[in-house]
Amino acid sequence: xxxxxxxxxxxxxxxPIGVIPFFIHFTEGxxxxxxxxxxxxxxxxxxxVIAVSALAGLKIIEFFGISLASFQVGGGTLLLISxxxxxxxxxxxxxxxxxxxxxxxxxxxxxxxxxxxxIPLLTGPATISTMVIYADKTRxxxxxxxxxxxxxxxxxxxxxAFSAAGRIAKVLGKTGINVMxxxxxxxxxxxxxxxxxxxxxxxxxxxxxxxx
Numbered sequence: 511x512x513x514x515x516x517x518x519x520x521x522x523x524x525x526p527i528g529v530i531p532f533f534i535h536f537t538e539g540x541x542x543x544x545x546x547x548x549x550x551x552x553x554x555x556x557x558x559v560i561a562v563s564a565l566a567g568l569k570i571i572e573f574f575g576i577s578l579a580s581f582q583v584g585g586g587t588l589l590l591i592s593x594x595x596x597x598x599x600x601x602x603x604x605x606x607x608x609x610x611x612x613x614x615x616x617x618x619x620x621x622x623x624x625x626x627x628x629i630p631l632l633t634g635p636a637t638i639s640t641m642v643i644y645a646d647k648t649r650x651x652x653x654x655x656x657x658x659x660x661x662x663x664x665x666x667x668x669x670x671a672f673s674a675a676g677r678i679a680k681v682l683g684k685t686g687i688n689v690m691x692x693x694x695x696x697x698x699x700x701x702x703x704x705x706x707x708x709x710x711x712x713x714x715x716x717x718x719x720x721x722x
Contacts, residue, residue, distance in 0.1 A: 513653065515701070516640065516641070516656075517660045519640050519644075520560065520637065520660055520663075520664050521694070522694040522695070522698040523589070523636050523637050523640060524632050524637065524667070524668070525596070525690075525694050526632065526670075526672065527671050527682075527690050528596070528691040529627070530671060530672070530675045530678055530679055530687065531679065531684070531687060532626075532631055533627060533672050533675050534675055536622055536626070548620075548672075549623075549668075550623075551623035551624065552624075552628050552632065552668055553669035554665060555623060555628035555629075556661070556664055556665050556668050557661040557662055557664065559629065559633040559637060559638070559661075560633065560637065560658075560664055563637065563638045563642060563645075565645075565654070568642060570642075571642060578643075578646050578712075579710075579712035580709070581639070581642060581709070582643050582705055583710060583713065584639070585636075585639030585640065585642065585643055585709075586639075586707075588635055589639065589640065590702035590703070590706070591636075592636040592695075592698060592702075593698040593702055594695070595695070596694055596698060597692050597696065641657060643705055
């Protein structure tokens with residue numbers, strides 16, 4: 511397993527910079543203490559989702575009797591859909607109705623850090639699919655440890671991005687954030703095609719000779 515590919519995929523999917531406008535919107539009117547607590551909870555929640563997906567994701571799909579090849583094709587398709595959303599300057603895990611509903615804004619507290627900031631804006635089905643797929647590629651315990659460690663990296667990235675949300679929004683502006691989101695979407699699209707092709711070859715081995 512290329513140990514750097516999962517981190518690249520995670521950074522592209524989570525894309526904390528692209529979620530900054532939503533963070534600013536949902537935390538409008540918060541005190542400094544409330545905003546800082548929201549940042550900490552969101553960062554930790556993102557780590558938990560990634561770590562649990564890496565450690566227990568395979569067991570979960572085995573419990574439901576789903577083959578990994580099918581999961582790769584399905585997960586790759588989901589990644590590609592996320593990439594297309596990002597190419598349209600939408601966060602990878604966001605559906606239009608998630609953003610536009612007026613009742614998503616809550617007063618304060620930990621709930622907003624978990625839903626909607628962590629799930630689905632930061633992490634969601636595409637993130638979980640990615641971690642399960644790469645967890646299956648691990649052959650040593652230290653490779654699995656790397657995946658969990660990447661959860662820590664993502665958590666830190668979320669914390670840094672949200673902590674600097676005001677400054678980043680001023681520097682990049684809406685156009686800059688949209689450009690960043692599209693670039694990450696392009697990278698994610700390439701990774702999605704690779705994941706889907708691996709799954710299709712496992713399901714239909716004859717494709718391997720065709721590809722060669």
